[in-house]
Each structure stands twice: as structure tokens, then as C-alpha cells.
Amino acid sequence: MPDLSRSQHNAEAPPDDAAAVSALRSAVMRLSRRLKHQRVDESLSPTEMAVLGTLAQCGSATPGELARKEHVQPPSMTRIVALLEAKGLVRLEPHPEDRRQKVVSPTERAEAMLEESRRKRNAWLAELVGELTEDEWEVLRAAAPVLEKLAHL
Numbered sequence: 001m002p003d004l005s006r007s008q009h010n011a012e013a014p015p016d017d018a019a020a021v022s023a024l025r026s027a028v029m030r031l032s033r034r035l036k037h038q039r040v041d042e043s044l045s046p047t048e049m050a051v052l053g054t055l056a057q058c059g060s061a062t063p064g065e066l067a068r069k070e071h072v073q074p075p076s077m078t079r080i081v082a083l084l085e086a087k088g089l090v091r092l093e094p095h096p097e098d099r100r101q102k103v104v105s106p107t108e109r110a111e112a113m114l115e116e117s118r119r120k121r122n123a124w125l126a127e128l129v130g131e132l133t134e135d136e137w138e139v140l141r142a143a144a145p146v147l148e149k150l151a152h153l
Helices: 005-009 015-036 046-058 063-070 074-086 108-129 134-151
Strands: 090-094 102-106
Touching: 015 108, 046 063, 046 074, 046 102, 046 108, 063 074, 063 102, 074 090, 102 108
Parallel strands: none
Antiparallel strands: 090 102
16 A cells, blocks of 8 residues: 555645545546436535435534534535425434523425435446455445545545
8 A cells, every 4th residue: 555644744745645636536526426326315515415414314413513524514414404394304313401592303205315325326336346356345345444444634
């Protein structure tokens, strides 16, 4: 595995590392864009879907917590939550310890939509993976936990 810590201290990575980083960035962005098009409900923005996904993965949260997790400003998250509530996809309840705050939770409709979206995206990706050789699929399987780690750093 390349030692990318060198690039953290220098302004630029060694040429081989820089090329690999650029190729990884490009591939992940392209694949991400293609996955985003495999949506079940076209009326939701990618950001709205991401917020629902975060709620499904992490559980109920305050708008402030969601803003931090989604890397958006709190006023933006307040607007997103209001849109999702108007669409019947989240419910707001009083915070159990701080009555000034609200807790956002997904509705059953949102959970069903997310499940259908995951199913559709997994089927699409499985179809693509079917085009890989067994060796390529093995490399990709091994890379999945590393990509997951990168996504959460």
C-alpha cells in the first residue's frame, strides 16, 4: 500500500501516487453520479435522499446533528427537514431532554422508499459487477471496506 502520508507533508504527492489518487477520484465520482440516477422517487433531490439515508443508518437526530453529518449549514438542514416533513417522509417530535429542540425521524413511507431505492441500486450495481472478471470482482470486494473507511474519514 502506498504511503500517502508523504503527500500530507509535501505540496504534491509522488507522481505514481498522484495519478492513482486522481484515477480513484474520477472513478468514484463517475460511479456516484451513475448511482444517483438509479432513484426510485425522482421528486426527491439527492440531498433529501442523503438525509433520509443518514436517518435510516444513524437513527433519529436533531436538525443540527443532521447538518453536521451531511456537512451543510443548520438553516439549510432546517429547510430540507421542512420539505421532507411536507412530503410525509419525516416526523418531528419534541426532544426528550431539551424541549426547545426537535428530533427528526423517518416515517414508514420513507423507510419503504429507501429500501426500494437500495434494492434498485444494488440490482444495477450487481449487473455491472457481472461484467467483471472473477479477479476484478475479488479486488473490488477487498477494496469495499477501504472505500467505506475513506467515506467516513
